[in-house]
Amino acid sequence: MMASGGEPPATKVVLLLVPRVDASFHAALRERFHVLDFFASSERWPLPAFLAAAAAAPEPPRAAIVVGAGLIPVDAAFLDAVPSLRCVMCLAAGVDFIDLDECARRGVVVANSGRVFSADVADHAVGLLIDVLRRVSAAERFVRRGLWPVQGDHPLGSKIGGRRVGIVGLGNIGSQIAKRLQALGCTVCYNSRTRKDSVPYKYFTNVHDLAVESDVLVVACALNKATRHIISKDVLEALGKDGVIVNISRGANVDQAELVRALKEGRIAGAGLDVFENEPGGPGELFAMDNVVMTPHVAVFTAESMSDLRDHVVANLEAFFSGEPLLTPVLPHSPVN
Amino acid sequence: MMASGGEPPATKVVLLLVPRVDASFHAALRERFHVLDFFASSERWPLPAFLAAAAAAPEPPRAAIVVGAGLIPVDAAFLDAVPSLRCVMCLAAGVDFIDLDECARRGVVVANSGRVFSADVADHAVGLLIDVLRRVSAAERFVRRGLWPVQGDHPLGSKIGGRRVGIVGLGNIGSQIAKRLQALGCTVCYNSRTRKDSVPYKYFTNVHDLAVESDVLVVACALNKATRHIISKDVLEALGKDGVIVNISRGANVDQAELVRALKEGRIAGAGLDVFENEPGGPGELFAMDNVVMTPHVAVFTAESMSDLRDHVVANLEAFFSGEPLLTPVLPHSPVN
Structure with missing residues (x-):
């Protein structure tokens, strides 16, 4: 039991390397x-100086809370800077910016957000899919610009039911997407490193073949060396001119330059994208296109998930400082999505 | 069997009173x-003159194809103008603009679109619900306006799972919406004229009580005297400031002036609207609001549903001209949604 009201133990030192954490999250940690x-430190030190000062303290930090989006890579240099670190708590499911082999070699345990975000990401993926196929955001602009009385009917959308949706990466998020798509009457198929015996969906050993048999590809895999640009020019060609890409994983799972080119040239029909190779921002060449729906990496963000995440982070760190196993450990080569 | 290639029989005369019908639909009819x-007639007659000429022909029309949206009400005056009519085929599920009692009195049978549109409307309703709760269209504007790199994080959305969604009108469309919401982890409850023994959802005898117990109200009932403005000021108050309205039925099921006022004053949290009391157009007062998603009455429109509708209309009219029962008859007071 935590004694409430008192100072937290000086030995439980945690580096917080995340730019945006809400007040209740801060309070729960403190x-x-x-x-x-780091981001709230009034000194506005450069990161190396901040880490050096932390490492040199009488009680140096044993845990760090980090987040993705390329802010602060957890690599050998980072781990060298704070040799006291024994735990890295990542506020995302994807740990692509963490060198898991290096962490393992040094005895640094890593945890991710586990399933905290899975339902929200799956909902967002389905929202993007419906939006692109049924042209919701495009129709929205049409109404707001006052074009409805002037131009009359908006172009027809495509039916969701009966669509063959290929899910790239059938982890927890991919599985939750599949469940939702089944309720919409879609035919789900998938690619992942290994066939899952527990699911009724058709398995493809590679993404190219999955694309050939799919109307929509939903990218839900972790980003790693094997999946970087897994949605390549070839895959886009295999998907074809009536095909749609939905990406809620990491921008770099898609070859964005090729995607932009395929969209501009009408070689695929549309895209629903929550993640990009250039974040924040997104590809400006798509900003005027009606067949693209873009959201600013928000698939994980709901008020409820932030509160769940807070509890999850505290529980993982308490486990670590108590010498117990992490709740959601991530090992090198372990599937995280 | 239809003899192909020959002229269609002169006795099978059909009035087409629908402004937009695609080429394959036209071809299938002709x-x-x-x-x-009427809308393609080169003479551009006023409707009364067009109907008078049709009624005075040697073979006057026995069937009419009509559509809603207040274009041409099928009332006593209309039926007086073409007394030869014995069948009205409506290209929508909702027949609110057809005087069913008057039709029945005159022996005019009425058919609607049956279940042709149900899945598409349900998909669109779910798309609007996700969009409003997860702020998809708002986030879209944020990205397209280039605000992401400038302003940083977009406001948090709300989790879909666990939301209590009250469905107003649990007909075929409402039931399909419910099925989809269950896959999203929502708690579904409903109001309809009668309790449905076959469903597991909690039933409320009136919309006010349903609103009290709901986070989101999805309006999926037919428009008639009993449902006009069923989403009233009182119901909006019962729904409360965190509540969301989704309407994919008819604009007049919602008191639009009250809805606009509630949104402007923050007395409800948001709305997803495919239908309006002023169509085409929609309430301009909402065009700058980020918590509202508006589409131009397109929930039924997909390429696939248009093709299904064509087959459905032909089948109903063939049945009528063969003296057989309609496939999707609508009787006075029969539930259509």
Whole structure:
């Protein structure tokens, strides 16, 4: 049991390397841990100086809370800078910016967000899919610009039911997407490193063949060396001119330059994208296209998921500081999505 | 069997009173029926003159194809103008613009679109619900306006799972919406004229009580005297400031002036609207609001549903001209949604 009200133990030192954490998250951390907050530090040190000062403290940090989006890579240089670190808590499911082999070699345990975000990401993926196929955002602009009384009917959308949707990466998020698509009457098929015996969906050993048999590809895999640009020019060609890409995983799973080119040249029909190779921002060449729906990497963000994440992070860190196994450990080569 | 290639029988005369019908629909009709097309008529007669000429022909029309949206009400005056009519084929599920009692009194049978549109409307309803709760269209504008790199994080959305969604009108469309919402982890409850013993959802005898117990109200009932403005000021108040309205039925099922006022004053949280009291157009007062998603009455429109509708209309008219029962008859007071 936590003694409430008292100072957190000076030995439970946690580096917080995340730019945006809400007040309740901050409070929950500070109640239990001694927090060194890089982005809130009034000194506005450069990161190396901040890490050096932390490492040189009488009680150096044993855990770090990090987030993706390329902000602060957890690589050998980072781990060298703070040799006291024994735990990295990642506020995302995807740990592509963490060198898991290097962490393992040094005895640094890594946890990710586990299933905290899965339902929200799956909902967002389905929202993007419906939006692109049924032209919701495009129709929205049409109404808001006052074009409805002037131009009359908006172009027809495509039926969702009966669509063959190929899911790239059938982990927890992919499985939750599949469940939702089944309720919409879609035919689900998938590619992943291994066939899952527990699911009724057709398995493809590679994404190219999956694309040939799919009307829509939903990218839901982790980003790693094997999946970077897995949605390549060839895959886009295999998907074809009536095909749609939905990506809620990581921007770099898609060869964005090829995607932009295929969209501009009408070689695929549309895209629903929550993630990009250039974040924040997104590909400006798509900003005037009506067959593209773009959201700013928000698939994980709901008020409820932020509160769940807070509890999840605290529980993982408490486990770590108590010498217990992490709740959601990530090992090198372990499937995370 | 239809003899192909020959002229359609002169006795199968059909009035076509629909402004937009695609080429394949036209061809399918003209192959089988003698079509008098009001909106395509080169004379550009006023409707009364067009109907008078049709009624005075040696073979006056026995069937009419009509559509809603207040274009041409099928009332006593209309039926007086073409007394030869014995069948009204409506290209929508909702027959609110057809005086069913008057039709029944005169022996005019009425058919609607049956279940042709149900899945598409349900998909669109779910798309609007996800869009409003997860702020998809708002986030879309944020990205397209280039605000993401400038302003950083977009406001959090709300989780879909666990939301209590009240469906107003649990007919075929409402039931399909419910099925989809269950896959999203929502708790479904409903109001309809009668309790449905075959469904597991909680039943409310009136919309006010349903609103009290709901986070989101999805309006999926037919428009008639009992349902006009069923989403009233009182119901909006019962729904409350965190509540969301989704309407894919008819604009007049919602008191639009009250809805606009509630949105402007923050007395409800948001709305997803495919239908309006002023169509085409929609309420301009909402065009700058980020918590509202508006589409131009397109929930039924997909390429696939248009093709299904064509087959459905032909089948109903063939049945009528063969003296057989309609496939999807609508009787006075019969539930259509």
